[in-house]
Amino acid sequence: MSLALTRRASAEFAGTALLVAAVVGSGIAATRLSPHDVGLQLLENALATALALGALILTFGPVSGAHFNPIVSAVDWWLGRHAGTGLTGRDLAAYCVAQVTGAIAGAALADLMFGLPAVAWSHTDRTGGNLWLAEVVATAGLVVLVFALARSGRTSAAPAAVGAYLGAAYWFTSSTSFANPAVTIGRAFTDTFAGIAPTSVPGFVAAQLVGGLVAITALAAWYPHAEDAAHAVVVPKLAEETGRR
Template sequence: MTLTLPRRATAEFTGTALLVAAVVGSGIAATTLSPTDVGLQLLENAIATALALGALILTFGPVSGAHFNPVVSAVDWWLGRRAGTGLDTRELAAYVVAQLAGAITGTVLAHLMFGLPAAAWSRTGRGGGHLWLAEVVATAGLVLLVFALARSGRASAAPAAVGAWIGAAYWFTSSTSFANPAVTVGRAFTDTFAGIAPASVPGFVAAQLAGGLVAVAALAAWYPRAADTADDVVMPHLTRETELR
């Protein structure tokens, strides 16, 4: 029996956990270091998140592809299901469970590193059509980017490109670019700068899923054979047929 899927799932768990720890932890640090300047807090949070995301893609990309995002994994499954590439249904389920569990663990880790209680429900409401539209845009752009890079043979640029997109989208979207259902769920467990109230989570997740659908439509128009390179999303990685030794 191959060990590929357990290795990939644990990479997705750990990578997502460290990503959320970076988001939440840098938010806590920012409010401590710059308590009266929200703009500077956001800048500090965005830079730390973008840099951490790039480093984590480099670390875990060769093992699992470094999806760290259920929408990316779902689109990978959807596009590759007929071409025999990307994730199969079992792998998709393993990835999504690992990502969600990792996101919650990452919040707990960030809290413990800063001497806070392990978890606390956020009281920061984030709702409204403008925020949901922002999440559609941020998620669609992210998904389109990673599949376009793979299809055009530039997956090696993903660490820098994905980090750049998320870092920029912190600033040009009103939602500050969550763009990830797992990260959204994880951030519901922190009542700090990065938090989102549990009641606001469903709206954000729905918008992110809609963004994934927009990206699928865009890929059909601009990269109609994107499924051929689904195994290279976000980076070339272990598949059912291959295993690093």
Template sequence: MTIALPRRLLAEFTGTALLVTAVVGSGIMATALSPDDIGLQLLENSIATAFALGVLILMFGPVSGAHFNPVVSVADWLLGRRSGTGLTAGDLAGYVAAQVLGGIAGAVLANLMFDLAAVSFAGKDRTGGHLWLGEVVATAGLVLLIFALARSGRATVAPAAVGAYIGAAYWFTSSTSFANPAVTVGRAFTDTFAGIAPTSVPGFVLAQLVGLAVGVGLLAALYPDAGDAADQVVVPADGHESHVTRGTS
């Protein structure tokens, strides 16, 4: 059964918004609870994000596939072209728009919950080759993980696996693993722990697109028929409905 596009776009918008709310809100709370310990702040932020991502995939996966990430949606479209699976071009445009708008809405919601200005553009510069390399690594690994799970028939572990990967990548990448253009744009709208200066956003997004290319290339080498599984990363809604399920921070 094919779920209507408006329902899927609502799920992508809401899921991405709640993901960014979790990222930004937990960062604000972490700085309030542990004001003098940046390492503890990052630990609190990463744990909350990893748990929230897994839960959100379970919540919205049966409706839209819980991409929450333009990189994942583009990979789904690219890999499915040969076999006629995955998102259509029209679906892709809608998904990306919903995700970016959701990312911005999520940052605004987090700001308001903590009694901050609805929009305060971040002043935290995140730029440099080492950070961009971190984004390439984080994004490529995410794409490889998601579609490897699909191809190997282990889609049911996607919520835990993707959440665990993003939580770990907070710590093993120099950039703290944004790995998501929609989340990157959203985080520019909050001048808090998780913020990124608007001038740093293009570099991060470009690095994420490079990571997408690397991830797709690795999939082509390791799983040549990965495109056949573009519709197979599944969190079943019931015995009749299921949809691709993929997510990221």
């Protein structure tokens, strides 16, 4: 692995870890601060996640693009593979490994910060057609948003826009918008407010993959030549990090 790719993969690892730490940690804090109000718990969890995501995009975006999500990375590779503008196959593999391992590390970190065992399998079942449909919608919307911002030259709005979308999607989807296979896997390692039972993970991940395919179709209709901006997803990387591909 080249030094540049190692640097970008490490940013994806750290960014995804901190994102999951924010999701899980704010969920734990919410249940302790508002033990009798589930609605308030979800609001606290959503606000913390949205704000953290925006900050993490600002922090790691110039290094790796701040994908933090295998679906975003896979669509970036798929759209840009012929034009040479997106991730290469090698980049995609490195990003996905970094994102999944980062998510698991982030869940363990959050548990440890709140005095819990580092790893405890979640017992929260999240299964059913309505939840899977919600994950399709949440994932498709997220992917279309980030590529629309890149294609229209508005990547400077990505930290606020992506954070706002995820924060809102907590509320308008029945699944509370995981929209991310790495985050879904990581959240299986914590038996807390944000957890998901390991047996529920495959259904969520499958729905997220379908959401990615829906997004590719939508982008072809609404944003022709989206592949021209694949290098700028979620935000543009520094030229020295991309090797000026």
